[in-house]
Amino acid sequence: MDFLFVVDPLASFKIHKDTTYVMMREAQRRGHAVHVCEPAQIFWLRGGRVSARSLPITLLPVDDLQAHASQHLPWWHEEEAREVALADFDAVLMRKDPPFDSEFFYTTHLLSQGEREGAKVFNHAAALREHPEKLDILEFPELIGPTLVTREPERIRAFHAEHGDIILKPLDGMGGMGIFRVGADGLNLGSIIETLNRHGGTSVMVQRYIPDIVHGDKRVLLIDGEVVPHALARIPQGSEIRGNMAVGGKAVAQPLSPRDSEIAARLGPILAGRGLLLVGLDIIGDCVTEINVTSPTGFQEITNQTGFDVAAMFVDALERRIER
Incomplete structure (x- = not known):
């Protein structure tokens, strides 16, 4: 072929x-x-x-x-x-x-x-x-934590007042770019809103901070609706809050948790049915934070650490799709 x-x-x-x-x-x-x-x-x-x-x-x-x-x-x-x-x-x-x-x-x-x-x-x-990667989670509110998408600074401030410890990020970022954490003291919240929101000109996603990030931002791969049996936990290093490998996160392959498997079973058939052969779910704790569809990664890290050949699983699925 x-x-x-x-x-x-x-x-x-x-x-x-x-x-x-x-x-x-x-x-x-x-x-x-x-x-x-x-x-x-x-x-x-x-x-x-x-x-x-x-x-x-x-x-x-x-x-x-x-x-x-x-x-x-x-x-x-x-x-x-x-x-x-x-x-x-x-x-x-x-x-x-x-x-x-x-x-x-x-x-x-x-x-x-x-x-x-x-x-x-x-x-x-x-x-x-x-399926925009950050906004796609809005379709599945039962699988995510408290989340706000807005262009209005006052709504961001109200969300912070309610939840205390929050994460703010641009909708078009990648690799952890432009992600900020603001704690209960609200330090620099105004400046961060101005930077990301551009005085109401740009939409921002705001989410309640999930403490489980210290154990990793897990990448769970779906291939034609089937889940790869290992997640790739990207663990923040030092004082960094982001686990993305692009900013120095440590990548550790690990077996799926029962919650990971539950989420994969819920989303796998739906996303595969829409023509998404390869999807990367980002999961922190029990919550989905992003659904990546453009160019999901993690094959080599999982294969090198576990011996499970993710690329072979992918090409198997691709060949089956072609023959349909």
């Missing part, structure tokens, strides 16, 4: 921890052809189909991913790029990292047109648009 991965520039990959890299590696191991393109290389011209200037690549053998990455050695061999209709691939995998900005949004519309022409896109383009 021929797989097209829509990705960030290959040179930016950190192959010792990149999830897309191990997806490609597992696909190639099974004999599938790997092609890549960046979102800017997808186009449509009247009279034709949505196409991409795609680059066929072969992943080179790498024994030590960490050492290989630290020495900036090449990890792929490329052939000549060519223009191919998305529908001519067996699968198109949208793996562009956030943020979900205007250009990401426009790319999903091109992918939707590709789907109308017969392309099989994962995650489905419409599902990417309809």
